[in-house]
Amino acid sequence: MRITRVRLFEVRLPLVHRFQTSSHAKSTLDHILIEVIDADGRVGWGEIASPAGPFYCSETTSTAWDICVNFLLPTVLDADWDHPEQVDALWSRIRGHEFAKAGLVGAAWDLWCRAEGVPLGAALGGTRDRVRAGVSLGIEATIDDLLTQVAHQVEAGYHRVKLKIGHGWDIEPVRAVRGAFPDLDLHVDANGVYASDDQTLDHLAELDAFGLTMIEQPFAPRDLLGHARLQRRIGTDVCLDESVVDLHDLELMIALAAGRVLNIKVSRMGGLTVARAAHDMARDAGIPVWCGGMHEFGIGRAANVAISSLPGFTLPSDVSGSDKYYARDVITPPVIARDGWVEVPAAPGLGYQVDVEWVKANTLRSFDSAEV
Numbered sequence: 001m002r003i004t005r006v007r008l009f010e011v012r013l014p015l016v017h018r019f020q021t022s023s024h025a026k027s028t029l030d031h032i033l034i035e036v037i038d039a040d041g042r043v044g045w046g047e048i049a050s051p052a053g054p055f056y057c058s059e060t061t062s063t064a065w066d067i068c069v070n071f072l073l074p075t076v077l078d079a080d081w082d083h084p085e086q087v088d089a090l091w092s093r094i095r096g097h098e099f100a101k102a103g104l105v106g107a108a109w110d111l112w113c114r115a116e117g118v119p120l121g122a123a124l125g126g127t128r129d130r131v132r133a134g135v136s137l138g139i140e141a142t143i144d145d146l147l148t149q150v151a152h153q154v155e156a157g158y159h160r161v162k163l164k165i166g167h168g169w170d171i172e173p174v175r176a177v178r179g180a181f182p183d184l185d186l187h188v189d190a191n192g193v194y195a196s197d198d199q200t201l202d203h204l205a206e207l208d209a210f211g212l213t214m215i216e217q218p219f220a221p222r223d224l225l226g227h228a229r230l231q232r233r234i235g236t237d238v239c240l241d242e243s244v245v246d247l248h249d250l251e252l253m254i255a256l257a258a259g260r261v262l263n264i265k266v267s268r269m270g271g272l273t274v275a276r277a278a279h280d281m282a283r284d285a286g287i288p289v290w291c292g293g294m295h296e297f298g299i300g301r302a303a304n305v306a307i308s309s310l311p312g313f314t315l316p317s318d319v320s321g322s323d324k325y326y327a328r329d330v331i332t333p334p335v336i337a338r339d340g341w342v343e344v345p346a347a348p349g350l351g352y353q354v355d356v357e358w359v360k361a362n363t364l365r366s367f368d369s370a371e372v
């Protein structure tokens with residue numbers, strides 16, 4: 001296959017509910033949607049779901065735009081490849097910028113799957129026709145507000161709730177939610193805000209009392225040793241997110257026993273091809289995985305649903321329905337969760353139609369390789 005033209009759209013959508021983590025807060029998101037077009041006029045879509053600011057990782061929407069336009073696209077345009085697995089090799093000299101790479105390789109997967117007439121999930125090796133979804137809830141102004149949010153999502157049928165925690169918002173909100181929902185599959189995510197000193201290890205060990213499924217990324221991304229110390233200290237499973245951006249990180253996590261669960265984020269790991277390889281490696285090591293989200297619009301969300309259909313994704317993924325995030329998504333139909341399950345589409349590629357008019361109506365800036 002040969003991609004001969006690429007269009008980028010930086011699209012802003014408002015979130016239906018403001019989201020706050022230990023590292024940042026947001027009410028709107030600016031994601032870059034990528035349309036790749038081949039010599040026969042076939043198209044594929046991908047999404048760069050980078051946050052606007054460098055608080056989750058070092059990338060931003062602007063760096064992703066720059067890297068995509070000036071470094072990734074020149075390696076991809078007019079290059080020949082037979083399978084999307086080969087696309088990462090085109091930019092092997094470009095370090096980092098996983099979110100930008102994920103958007104472009106995702107578009108290549110969609111293009112190839114549509115050309116071959118196969119659904120993305122099956123092309124990746126998926127074995128399920130529906131996946132279990134959980135929701136991620138931000139830090140709220142009060143514990144009552146949080147309880148309202150949890151009740152709302154439990155009522156909607158979601159199978160697991162994850163709570164964002166941080167300094168001053170950890171033990172007490174968890175105690176309150178656990179008290180009100182004794183049987184809920186509950187876990188917490190600190191987005192790396194804590195220091196891994198002895199006093200903090202003691203503090204986090206208090207969470208063992210609440211029967212959490214896991215504690216996600218308590219310490220800084222590169223603090224693998226801190227996570228290994230915590231995992232030795234507590235009974236609750238430690239899950240890594242920000243710490244694992246490539247397969248070497250995952251090998252290190254396994255070798256150090258720095259956690260017992262892996263959050264595979266397609267964006268954080270540079271796209272579907274690496275994410276699938278991480279799934280395989282984790283599976284061989286006996287580490288259960290689930291698919292994390294970055295509040296993706298429908299295009300990235302559909303890719304997350306597809307990879308969540310692989311057999312090692314045994315825990316609920318952050319693939320909630322579009323309506324949890326956006327009043328109107330960029331795909332039709334939107335992603336729908338029923339009783340906490342999301343269907344894996346059987347149609348070719350991502351399995352959804354991109355609403356190009358809605359994309360254009362919300363575009364802040366665009367780029368077309370045919371116009372340069």
Ligand code: OSB
Pocket residue numbers: 021056135136189191241292293294295296318319320
């Ligand atoms: O750590 O999982 C995270 C959103 C932005 C930055 C980091 C994270 C998140 C989420 C979103 O938890 C989950 C979702 O997309 O549903």
Ligand code: MG
Pocket residue numbers: 189191216217241242263292
């Ligand atoms: Mg996380």
